[in-house]
Amino acid sequence: MNIELRHIRYFLTVAEEKNFTRAAQRLCMSQPPLSMQIRDLEECIGADLFLRTSQGVVLTEVGQAFLTAVEPLQHQLDDAIQLARHVSNGEVGQLRLGFTGTSMLNPLIPESIRRYQQQYPQVGLKLEEANSLKLIDYVLEDRLDIAIIRPPRQIHSSLAMQELLNEALIAAVSVRRDLAHGEQPLQVTCLCEHEMILSPRSVSAGLYDAVTDACQQAGFEPKLGQSAPQIVSILSLVAANLGVSMVPESSQQLQIQGVVYRPFAEPVPTVGLAVIYKQHLATQLAINFASILQMVCHQGAKYSSESI
Numbered sequence: 001m002n003i004e005l006r007h008i009r010y011f012l013t014v015a016e017e018k019n020f021t022r023a024a025q026r027l028c029m030s031q032p033p034l035s036m037q038i039r040d041l042e043e044c045i046g047a048d049l050f051l052r053t054s055q056g057v058v059l060t061e062v063g064q065a066f067l068t069a070v071e072p073l074q075h076q077l078d079d080a081i082q083l084a085r086h087v088s089n090g091e092v093g094q095l096r097l098g099f100t101g102t103s104m105l106n107p108l109i110p111e112s113i114r115r116y117q118q119q120y121p122q123v124g125l126k127l128e129e130a131n132s133l134k135l136i137d138y139v140l141e142d143r144l145d146i147a148i149i150r151p152p153r154q155i156h157s158s159l160a161m162q163e164l165l166n167e168a169l170i171a172a173v174s175v176r177r178d179l180a181h182g183e184q185p186l187q188v189t190c191l192c193e194h195e196m197i198l199s200p201r202s203v204s205a206g207l208y209d210a211v212t213d214a215c216q217q218a219g220f221e222p223k224l225g226q227s228a229p230q231i232v233s234i235l236s237l238v239a240a241n242l243g244v245s246m247v248p249e250s251s252q253q254l255q256i257q258g259v260v261y262r263p264f265a266e267p268v269p270t271v272g273l274a275v276i277y278k279q280h281l282a283t284q285l286a287i288n289f290a291s292i293l294q295m296v297c298h299q300g301a302k303y304s305s306e307s308i
Helices: 005-017 020-026 031-045 061-088 108-119 132-140 205-217 231-239 249-253 284-307
Strands: 050-052 057-059 093-099 123-129 146-149 159-174 195-198 223-227 245-248 259-262 270-278
Touching (some): 020 031, 057 061, 132 205, 159 205, 205 245, 205 270
Parallel strands (some): 093 146
């Protein structure tokens, strides 16, 4: 007979209770099968573990030696079970999180990360910045557990995508242009004669789609000018008066000398922010983070609407 974990558990319970009847009650079984299992264990070892008395049982010398040897196993098993539960609940491990550069400019995203770390202090974070299309590939390739993106028009069917918020687009113009001056919100059509500085769609599909859609809905095709890979380089080209751009409202935090930000009139064009992860293979770590993101962004949107 091979000794199994159940035999160890039965032995430890009998050793603690010093009585087969009480031990059987703790183990939710009847006394005869328990006595049989202990007898099988003793036959496997080749010695008696308990001395039976009228009041119960006491450990023999062999039983005491066996108890000393197997007690740590129970603690190790309990620790292993506890660890497995923590992993199952997403309370330990490492979350591989991707994000776009502009997403971090929205204060709700850093706040979500702060709350996640506060709620799950034993989870490590591995952060990676990239454009949305790369982040989508990284999640598909299991290089990331979850990513915050500017959603393009289409996304792979194996990914789950949750929309977090829609952020207003604003005009970024050089102080040298007439568009930089005035107190009234701009009409999107005011940009139709100006070259538009954008990141290529292959680099920033979500923002590119949002800007071109806004222009088309206003009745014109944008005149594409210089391209730049990052929001800072876009704004630097705007400051050099090489064109204008449409950027997320949170980009105003980037105070680039020579750039003026102007809001648009209603209907205000927007760009989305979303979180993606594997639809059927998502880790609990990713699900927990997505839940906190949704909660923080919902609370932020509610606060913004109530303060208007």
